[in-house]
Amino acid sequence: MxxxxxxxxxxxxxxxxxxxxxxxxxxxxxxxxxxxxxxxxxxxxxxxxxxxxxxxxxxxxxxxxxxxxxxxxxxxxxxxxxxxxxxxxxxxxxxxxxxxxxxxxxxxxxxxxxxxxxxxxxxxxxxxxxxxxxxxxxxxxxxxxxxxxxxxxxxxxxxxNYGMGLNAGHYIGEKLKGKADARVVELAGLDNLELTKQRTQGFDDALKNYPNIKKVARQAADFTVESGQAKMAQLLQAQSKFDALWNHDDDQGVGALRAIEQAGRDDFLMVGGAGALSAFQAIKQDNGVLKATVLYPxxxxxxxxxxxxxxxxxxxxxxxxxxxxxxxxxxxxxxxxxxxxxxxxxxxxx
Missing domain, CATH: 3.40.50.2300 (Response regulator)
Incomplete structure (x- = not known):
């Protein structure tokens, strides 16, 4: 890089x-x-x-x-x-x-x-x-x-891309630093892209500063609404309890939020990526799990x-x-x- x-x-x-x-x-x-x-x-x-x-x-x-x-x-x-x-x-x-x-x-x-x-x-x-x-x-x-x-x-x-992951990790880390045995999950993008690896590496490096936090699952989607929904549904089924989610991309995040709503889950905070208008609007309304997004302007x-x-x-x-x-x-x-x-x-x- x-x-x-x-x-x-x-x-x-x-x-x-x-x-x-x-x-x-x-x-x-x-x-x-x-x-x-x-x-x-x-x-x-x-x-x-x-x-x-x-x-x-x-x-x-x-x-x-x-x-x-x-x-x-x-x-x-x-x-x-x-x-x-x-x-x-x-x-x-x-x-x-x-x-x-x-x-x-x-x-x-x-x-x-x-x-x-x-x-x-x-x-x-x-x-x-x-x-x-x-x-x-x-x-x-x-x-x-x-x-x-x-x-x-x-x-x-x-x-x-590395900075996206780094800043997402630090934001989540600061929100969870007072919680013992905090668990986070990651909804990544396309794993065959170098940018996806960089975003994950930045995220993992940031979490090293928070020994109370453990990343317990990672699922790769492909930057579409449909894949975001499908892969998020799999994460939710596999993980009955976690405290934060980092989603690499706000487009696939639209699908992820659908899956979260369908599952009736609201017990964690979500951080998105890129800077979609829909994400900004959801963050402003502040009535769901999406609390922040990390820009890729x-x-x-x-x-x-x-x-x-x-x-x-x-x-x-x-x-x-x-x-x-x-x-x-x-x-x-x-x-x-x-x-x-x-x-x-x-x-x-x-």
Whole structure:
């Protein structure tokens, strides 16, 4: 899993980065530069902003929207591009077929777009077309599913699967730390995906901090409502008593909640994953087992458009001292519960 620097919010990516800005300010205060020197230096560093600049054509190759989160990814990219008068977005038809997506990206390369944003159906399988774009002088923003080599992209931006599990585990751990012999269960995603293994590893590592808690069962589903319902029903039948459930994905969580309701169970707390609107609404109502969800923000696609625009205009990120955008950015997996759900409600996906 690549090392990345977490940044907590989409706005912080390009226009805020308050903590970094504060650090840069403090450094400046202790230097020997005059105020005039510092002002001049600041003026020479190009930073992305909302003001119209050089026109940029961005080619976007996203996924087939067969899942709520993936549909949100495409919507975020399109909506973000629409906010910029200097951005033209060339969108391919979403595909989960690697050969088809490669062909779509090659078409964008032949059109000589200024920058490419790619969420590959399979990072390994699409690495060569990423390399082809980079060799053609087209910077690639690799979104979420990472290519096999950093040579295939200029910047990677995506979520933190290990961090999802880690933060879910710490949230549950803190809720149960006063309970002796606490028992937790896990409803994972597709076990053949590396991201599922990372989410489980983060969760297990977090639970090591709470010796009173034992994970007593784990069931893998496949990110659909139907599988969530079926696998959750199996967990409930096998485990007559437990204190908390971590479900990797809010889409399959819809099915899991159906199974929980059908079983008449309300004796545990549930933490979801990703950030679906339905999960936010249930958390806000606070009349069921779902008490929190850990974000895997689809806003990363909007951030990818911001980054692509900055690349096309030869600009850096506001709030950072560097002239260039970073090579990689990992978004933070915030925990959303009833205390902060209103803040995130507008980002929930259907």
């Amino acid at each position: 690549p090392e990345h620097t977490p940044l907590a919010s989409r706005r912080g990516l390009l226009f805020g980065a308050a903590a970094v800005s504060a650090g840069a300010f403090l450094t400046g205060c202790t230097s020997n530069e005059s105020d005039d020197d510092k002002e001049a230096a600041a003026d020479t560093r190009p930073a992305a902003d909302d003001k119209p600049g050089k026109p940029v054509t961005i080619g976007y190759a996203g996924p087939l929207a067969d899942h709520g989160w993936l549909n949100a990814i495409n919507d975020q990219a399109k909506n973000r591009a629409g906010k910029y008068s200097d951005v033209t977005l060339e969108v391919t038809e979403g595909s989960n077929d690697t050969a088809q997506q490669i062909g779509q990206i090659e078409t964008l390369i032949n059109k000589k777009v200024d920058v490419l944003v790619v969420l590959p159906a399979d990072g390994k399988a699409l690495t060569q077309v990423g390399l082809k774009a980079m060799r053609a002088g087209i910077p690639v923003v690799n979104l979420d599913r990472v290519f096999n080599t950093p040579q295939a992209y200029r910047c990677w931006v995506g979520g933190d 689809p806003t990363m696609a909007a951030s990818a458009i911001d980054l692509a625009r900055a690349l096309g205009q030869g600009k850096g990120i506001g709030g950072l001292a560097e002239y260039e955008i970073p090579a990689s950015i990992t978004l933070y997996s915030a925990v959303v519960d009833k205390d902060n759900v209103d803040q995130y409600m507008s980002t929930g996906f259907k």
